[in-house]
Amino acid sequence: MAGSYMKMTISDSIEFDDLQGLFRFGFGRLTETCFMLLGIADVDAAKQWLAKVEPGNAVSVAPPPDTALQIAFSVQGLRVLGVRESVVEGFSDEFIVGMSGDESRSRRLGDIGDSAPEQWDWGGGDTEVPHVLLMLYAGDGKIEDWRRSVQTAQFSQAFRLLRQLPTLYIGPIEPFGFPDGISQPDIDWGSEQSTDLHERDRYSNRLAIGEVVLGYRNEYGLYTDRPLIDAGSDADAAHLPDAEDLPGLKDFGRNGSYLVLRQLKQDVPGFWRFVDEAAGSVPEARETLAAAMVGRDLNGRPLVSPDTPGVPGEGPANDFTYDQDPAGHRCPIGAHIRRSNPRNGDFPAGVTGLLSRLIKILGFGQNRADEDLIASTRFHRLLRRGRSYGPVLEPEEALGPDPPAAERGLQFICLVASISRQFEFVQNAWSMSSRFGGVQNESDPLLGHRAPLTSGEPTDQFNQQVPMGPVRKTCHLPRFVTVRGGGYFFMPGIRALRYIAAVRVNAGDNQ
Numbered sequence: 001m002a003g004s005y006m007k008m009t010i011s012d013s014i015e016f017d018d019l020q021g022l023f024r025f026g027f028g029r030l031t032e033t034c035f036m037l038l039g040i041a042d043v044d045a046a047k048q049w050l051a052k053v054e055p056g057n058a059v060s061v062a063p064p065p066d067t068a069l070q071i072a073f074s075v076q077g078l079r080v081l082g083v084r085e086s087v088v089e090g091f092s093d094e095f096i097v098g099m100s101g102d103e104s105r106s107r108r109l110g111d112i113g114d115s116a117p118e119q120w121d122w123g124g125g126d127t128e129v130p131h132v133l134l135m136l137y138a139g140d141g142k143i144e145d146w147r148r149s150v151q152t153a154q155f156s157q158a159f160r161l162l163r164q165l166p167t168l169y170i171g172p173i174e175p176f177g178f179p180d181g182i183s184q185p186d187i188d189w190g191s192e193q194s195t196d197l198h199e200r201d202r203y204s205n206r207l208a209i210g211e212v213v214l215g216y217r218n219e220y221g222l223y224t225d226r227p228l229i230d231a232g233s234d235a236d237a238a239h240l241p242d243a244e245d246l247p248g249l250k251d252f253g254r255n256g257s258y259l260v261l262r263q264l265k266q267d268v269p270g271f272w273r274f275v276d277e278a279a280g281s282v283p284e285a286r287e288t289l290a291a292a293m294v295g296r297d298l299n300g301r302p303l304v305s306p307d308t309p310g311v312p313g314e315g316p317a318n319d320f321t322y323d324q325d326p327a328g329h330r331c332p333i334g335a336h337i338r339r340s341n342p343r344n345g346d347f348p349a350g351v352t353g354l355l356s357r358l359i360k361i362l363g364f365g366q367n368r369a370d371e372d373l374i375a376s377t378r379f380h381r382l383l384r385r386g387r388s389y390g391p392v393l394e395p396e397e398a399l400g401p402d403p404p405a406a407e408r409g410l411q412f413i414c415l416v417a418s419i420s421r422q423f424e425f426v427q428n429a430w431s432m433s434s435r436f437g438g439v440q441n442e443s444d445p446l447l448g449h450r451a452p453l454t455s456g457e458p459t460d461q462f463n464q465q466v467p468m469g470p471v472r473k474t475c476h477l478p479r480f481v482t483v484r485g486g487g488y489f490f491m492p493g494i495r496a497l498r499y500i501a502a503v504r505v506n507a508g509d510n511q
């Protein structure tokens, strides 16, 4: 759901001091991380610790701190800490049910076979549900001291460490070797850009705050649903921010968001061996095919416009669209970055006039194969905040006779105001779907599970569109990425965190 109606007169000024810093900074400078999944062992001790803990906020300070702590909760964690069921019900269904809580969701996310929740190391099957996700960040060589200083006696009484997730900084690349973290939405912190449908025919990287932070206007100009509390019936809610759209109610979601975490294991030797074989063991052809699968080359240059200069200090180019390459001749339609952000405006080229706009908004009137599912990118953006794990393995080393064995992958993290409209839509309709933008029999070349459809149609191809020639097909792609764990968390604003710490267990309607 897009959310409730709002009044255009209300100010959207962002409260950086109430927002956890991860939204704004990503903490790229803090290369060392420690991600902990915690169970609550002692509710009172946990509440006392939560009342005092200081997550780094989003206020910009000079020099920036060299450590940071960020915190998020699963729905089970909120319940154990006493958040009332009437409040929990205000969260989205997918958060309440959980990433692995329903078989049809797992199927839609592509979590089948080796990636099925029953196979996960955490977050699925019989594994203990984490209550809290604690993320520590520190500069070079500082993480152990930082971790020790956070893990006080009270902390150890309050929480049980269920799992410390592996992370390892290997430079600004992901384990296959491609530069990562280049493209991010440019959050419109000043609420300067119109969200009016009529003014957004073209792609813009600017995104309304409400797409990644709850309690602010989203790209529909509305407020995404989140728990609102009547302070009259809950004294603990007095210090929560007011709901902008519904004065009189307290906004438990404001300055918070959903955090999606997936541990994705990458088969680095498998990836490079497959690509090498498909390219006839010609090094340049190998790199060309791998780049086609990603949509950027090993230097991060976008295939659709490799000559666009990067921004000094910010890395490779990101100011491009696929408008000049509708047939996928320069960047294949099914490349990972083209599937995960097709960079289009609200209407396919050539749609003008009120009636045809209305027809498109309602999803009718599709007359070109490439119009399926790829309109209106701005409603499906993700703020990615993941970290890699496992030691570096260069492509040449991966192709050697005995590449050093180790698990490598990505702790994929994204922040979104709507799990279903943003993360699940991208994962399901764009990454996993075997039909996308007019191509078929393939899914995301990096992420796909490769299982055939129930109709028997294959999904394990990768097609490169070629000018004046037949599509260049690469067949029988194996699975390169396997899900090892995952969960949906709520990353609260700092006042909402204090509410969680203060709310009295059994005070309300939890029984």
Ligand code: HEM
Pocket (backbone or CB within 6 Å): 174, 175, 176, 178, 179, 180, 181, 182, 183, 184, 264, 265, 266, 294, 296, 336, 337, 338, 340, 341, 382, 409, 410, 412, 423, 426, 427, 431, 446, 447, 481
């Ligand atoms: C192990 C798994 C993955 C790998 C190796 C991977 C790799 C990459 C690489 C190399 C880029 C290009 C660099 C950049 O623009 O930052 C990229 C971009 C991106 N990826 Fe992934 N990715 C993975 C999983 C995912 C998942 C699960 C999603 C979402 C469901 C996702 C969504 C995106 C998005 C939205 C972009 C930016 C596209 C753009 O704006 O141009 N990725 N990824």
